[in-house]
Amino acid sequence: MVASAVFVMDTKGKVIISRNYRGDIPLSSSERFAQHIQEKEEMELRPVFTLDGITYVYIKCNNVLLMAVTKRNSNVTLILYFLYRLTIVFKDYFGELEEESIRDNFVVVYELLDETMDNGYPQSCESKILREVITQESNKMEQAPRPPVALTNAVSWRTEGIKHRKNEIFLDVIEKLNLLVSANGNVLHSEIIGCIQMKSFLSGMPELKLGLNDKLMFEATGRANTRIKSVELEDIKFHQCVRLARFDNDRTISFIPPDGEFELMNYRLNTQVKPLIWVEAVVEPHSHSRIEYMIKTKSQFKSKSIANNVEIIIPVPRDVDSPSFKASIGTVVYYPDRDAVIWTIKQFTGAKEYLMRAHFGLPSVSAEEGVEHWKAPIEVKFEIPYFTVSGLQVRYLKIIEKSGYQALPWVRYITMNGNYQ
Numbered sequence: 001m002v003a004s005a006v007f008v009m010d011t012k013g014k015v016i017i018s019r020n021y022r023g024d025i026p027l028s029s030s031e032r033f034a035q036h037i038q039e040k041e042e043m044e045l046r047p048v049f050t051l052d053g054i055t056y057v058y059i060k061c062n063n064v065l066l067m068a069v070t071k072r073n074s075n076v077t078l079i080l081y082f083l084y085r086l087t088i089v090f091k092d093y094f095g096e097l098e099e100e101s102i103r104d105n106f107v108v109v110y111e112l113l114d115e116t117m118d119n120g121y122p123q124s125c126e127s128k129i130l131r132e133v134i135t136q137e138s139n140k141m142e143q144a145p146r147p148p149v150a151l152t153n154a155v156s157w158r159t160e161g162i163k164h165r166k167n168e169i170f171l172d173v174i175e176k177l178n179l180l181v182s183a184n185g186n187v188l189h190s191e192i193i194g195c196i197q198m199k200s201f202l203s204g205m206p207e208l209k210l211g212l213n214d215k216l217m218f219e220a221t222g223r224a225n226t227r228i229k230s231v232e233l234e235d236i237k238f239h240q241c242v243r244l245a246r247f248d249n250d251r252t253i254s255f256i257p258p259d260g261e262f263e264l265m266n267y268r269l270n271t272q273v274k275p276l277i278w279v280e281a282v283v284e285p286h287s288h289s290r291i292e293y294m295i296k297t298k299s300q301f302k303s304k305s306i307a308n309n310v311e312i313i314i315p316v317p318r319d320v321d322s323p324s325f326k327a328s329i330g331t332v333v334y335y336p337d338r339d340a341v342i343w344t345i346k347q348f349t350g351a352k353e354y355l356m357r358a359h360f361g362l363p364s365v366s367a368e369e370g371v372e373h374w375k376a377p378i379e380v381k382f383e384i385p386y387f388t389v390s391g392l393q394v395r396y397l398k399i400i401e402k403s404g405y406q407a408l409p410w411v412r413y414i415t416m417n418g419n420y421q
Contacts, residue, residue: 002074002120003057003082005029006113008102009065013037016064016102019113021120025069029054033067048076061087061097070120078122085125086116092127108134124156126258132159155205157241157258163203167407169257170199171264171397175388176418179275180377190273192390193418195266200257204401210253210264211395231392235268269390276301276389276415277348277380279312285362291320293358295343299350307348307382312356314341315376320360327356348382377421384415 004025007018013034020027033056037045048057057079058067066083087097089112094101102109111134116125124130175194182188196210215230238244239262241255255264282294297312310330318339325332330345343356397409 002070002072003068003079003117004070004072004120005068006083006086006117007033007065007067007069008109009034009067010099011060011063011065013065016099017106017109017113019110019117021117024071025054029056029069030067033058033069047080057083059083059087063099064097064102082117082122082125085122086112089116089125089127089130126157128259129156129159155241155256158205158256159259160205162259164201167202167405168410169202169208169397169399169407170410171394171412172197173388173392173394173411173413175390175392175415177273177276177389177415177420178418179273179420181275181421185280187272187275190271192269192271192273193266194269194388194390194392196264197261198257198264199261200259202257202259202399202401202407203405204403205256206399206401206407208255208257209396209398209400210255211397212253213391213393213395214251216251229391229393231269231390233267233392234270236265237267238265239263271390273389274300276384277307277310277312277382279378279380281314281378289362291317291360291362293341293356295356295358296353297343297345297348297356298353299348301350301384301387303349303351305350305384305387307350307384308346309381309383310345310348311379311381312343312345313379313381314343314358315339315378316341316358316360317362319363321363322359322361324359325356328354330354330356332356332358380420381417382420383417386413387415388413389415 002022004022005018005020007030008016009030010016013030015030018030032051032054036049036051036056047059048055050056053071055070055074055076056067057069057076058065059080066086068079068083070079090097090101090109093108093112094105112130115130115134116123173194173196175192178189178191178193179187180189213230215232238247239255239258241257242265243254246252246254253265257264276299278298278300280296284292284294286292293314295312295314299307301307316334316339323334323341325341327343330343332341332343334341341358345354394411397411399407399409
């Protein structure tokens with residue numbers, strides 16, 4: 001990737017601040033860009049376009065545009081990624097990325113543009129590293145700070161010399177289940193969106209190796225016939241610390257972690273999943289008078305697991321009155337502002353079934369038309385600890401550091417609802 005210049009603009013394309021890295025782009029290109037976005041309708045605008053041999057790549061954040069230009073055949077995906085990383089850095093320094101915050105911090109913005117890119121090539125975009133050379137009070141320092149090793153090191157996301165009194169690392173496997181079920185009980189769509197979150201409190205420069213029950217890894221190592229249940233992960237995206245060449249070669253996840261909290265990877269599984277919490281609803285409208293509900297819910301996971309803070313959100317017609325409820329477990333509350341009833345179950349044990357009945361009065365004026373206008377899906381919210389719906393497991397987490405210290409790895413599994421209807 002090579003970017004010739006980066007511009008920070010207002011929404012009309014007027015330049016607030018810019019940095020020309022290579023000098024091969026005329027400054028009038030910013031005026032050409034402003035003219036282009038003002039001539040086009042909003043629906044016609046594209047984040048990447050080429051005019052007169054110059055490629056323009058831009059993103060919008062609040063009332064600020066970040067735009068990069070290049071004359072070469074650059075990787076525009078990497079340029080877009082750099083611009084998004086730049087917005088994260090600005091937000092970390094200024095709290096919010098607004099036109100006002102840019103104008104109030106001209107000096108810092110220019111220094112950040114200088115440090116994050118050199119001659120059109122991206123450098124470190126990690127706020128922790130940049131704060132060692134760029135601070136709000138840097139002009140008051142008597143001695144200019146030395147560049148941290150991480151700026152010239154391959155491991156830009158971690159500084160050297162980190163020390164912790166207690167060396168430990170926490171790993172959370174979090175999966176969200178997106179599910180859409182029709183009124184007759186057929187699963188129309190199901191997918192699992194997962195991520196692995198880590199909190200690292202390790203001294204020195206440790207090398208970590210993470211082993212999962214990954215199907216392709218078993219096949220790559222000749223263990224495809226093992227009895228261990230394996231999972232075929234799709235659309236995997238890693239943190240920059242993971243050695244991608246090593247993963248492509250033998251599916252080993254090897255990395256030097258940043259210090260603190262970060263997302264190691266995320267993934268997706270487009271697979272048929274039965275509903276973990278099944279809900280059936282029988283609605284009986286009685287013309288001009290009342291409406292009754294019978295809601296039956298059943299947990300379809302093992303009895304040793306427990307779903308916490310379960311919420312079943314049932315839409316009801318507008319202007320219903322005189323609510324009365326009877327539930328075999330939990331509490332039921334009617335929320336008029338949401339036109340919904342929420343049945344809350346603090347702990348829902350696996351392989352259990354519960355029943356709830358609701359009764360409402362209907363105003364005679366809206367009784368005839370109200371029943372047909374509110375048909376919306378029932379939503380379910382939940383969280384199941386110590387459980388992954390995909391079956392993904394951490395087989396091992398090895399920590400290697402030259403000093404040879406012993407570290408404690410902690411692993412936790414959580415499954416929760418995504419778009420679950």
